[in-house]
Ligand code: SF4
């Protein structure tokens with residue numbers, strides 16, 4: 001067992017990974033090992049495949065005089081900046097395409113073409129419509145939905161020339177962005193321009209490539225991601241606090257277990273409706289099960305956990321392991337972070353896998369396409385087949401490794417405001433009084449380069465002990481939840497000031513604020529705090545951290561958070577080390593431009609020290625006690 005402790009701090013992961021090996025199943029950790037040693041050129045970001053005169057490689061040490069330029073003459077700075085910009089564009093495209101799919105659903109709800117979907121938060125629909133200058137008087141919700149979706153479509157194009165939500169930023173930040181010419185003009189436009197600029201022979205100045213990459217990231221943070229969050233709330237309901245459970249122990253031996261995985265709640269919403277249907281429950285009973293148990297993985301899991309308190313079975317590195325329990329009848333995936341290995345693992349068990357998006361198909365996974373028009377029908381088909389699959393379970397292979405851990409979730413911006421009595425003032429007062437020293441977003445993925453969940457949990461524990469309130473999104477939530485940090489009782493691990501505030505409000509010191517697109521909620525809070533205090537965001541005692549990030553989306557998030565003025569510590573080095581200029585810019589030079597930069601620190605204990613020192617510096621800047 002001891003060897004499994006090297007992979008994860010979580011008992012359920014360690015035990016299930018051991019069983020996976022006994023069952024002969026290869027996992028992400030095994031493939032990670034086989035990939036060693038890593039290519040030093042790719043690691044440093046100095047390999048280029050942008051055109052077929054290459055591929056080219058630059059010596060990252062700079063010692064080999066014959067390897068200073070690619071065939072076209074691009075040097076390490078150009079190649080690293082181009083590769084980095086393309087990663088950021090891919091992240092922005094992913095979140096934004098997710099947002100676009102939600103706009104389509106909202107439009108079709110308005111048109112009566114999306115059976116099963118509805119507008120759950122009409123108050124928010126009207127509030128967001130107002131932000132888009134839509135006169136909501138004397139028109140019905142369906143017409144508002146149509147007008148709002150059409151207005152949001154314009155954010156994607158070049159029709160407006162400026163994103164609507166960008167004006168949520170404080171005026172000082174907007175003036176800075178205007179001066180730097182990084183205000184996003186259209187979501188798709190910025191991603192498309194990144195691809196153009198980084199084509200051979202277009203932008204060959206690392207600084208201007210990076211500044212555009214920042215604009216592209218802002219198009220995600222204040223565009224694609226923010227639209228995704230707001231529309232998910234409108235269509236599926238704005239999250240409210242409540243309790244649920246987390247880890248592989250949420251799977252039930254005597255139930256049909258169905259997992260939903262990916263990012264977009266559009267599919268899981270319909271699956272959620274189908275599993276509650278009386279006929280489906282009767283069918284499950286007829287097959288010998290006590291009922292149907294729905295649970296989530298990764299960010300689709302976060303979406304349904306936030307809104308419906310449906311339990312969360314695991315994060316990124318546990319998606320393969322969920323099947324090793326032998327009790328999962330089906331996994332239904334939408335898109336992003338779905339390992340192509342899942343179909344292979346399913347061959348060893350009875351689990352049926354379904355892909356649902358026409359843009360995300362996988363080997364050995366059955367494709368059942370969901371559209372706004374047919375989603376309800378398809379959800380019932382899949383749930384019925386999953387229930388029928390219960391009888392194929394091999395009872396001798398069942399292994400549920402742990403009991404579930406209780407967690408608290410649902411901290412949308414609206415919920416936080418309600419807890420605080422309608423405004424951020426109590427939070428500001430607590431920060432001013434030094435009861436809460438600062439606020440830090442701990443976000444992002446798992447990555448086999450870091451012991452699973454160690455980066456998240458160790459960092460969060462040290463921050464809360466220093467009276468720093470933590471907001472978590474994405475896979476960091478599962479780590480925090482499993483460690484018990486998302487329960488009000490975790491206040492006992494907090495410093496005296498934070499403990500007092502959490503006790504008064506009956507909240508945990510580490511708040512679950514959503515999925516990865518919901519980092520936009522953290523941005524909304526940062527903007528509102530800055531506006532309320534009357535300073536720019538970079539003056540606030542706040543920071544961000546992505547201790548175990550792996551995804552291009554996480555890098556995009558890091559960039560829009562940094563460009564918003566928030567110091568951000570990454571636990572894994574991005575592939576930029578081959579350019580001294582780009583590395584220095586990212587880790588220090590950007591501070592002179594945006595008032596914030598990135599840092600890279602894999603050790604969460606050292607990362608906590610960096611962040612705490614940053615919070616102290618910002619408090620001093622505001623004349624607050626430290
Ligand atoms: S763009 Fe230049 S550096 Fe990149 S592959 Fe082509 S020739 Fe090589």
Ligand code: SF4
Pocket residue numbers: 298299315316336337443444445446473474475476516550551553554
């Ligand atoms: S946090 Fe990272 S790994 Fe987890 S679902 Fe989001 S992007 Fe994927």
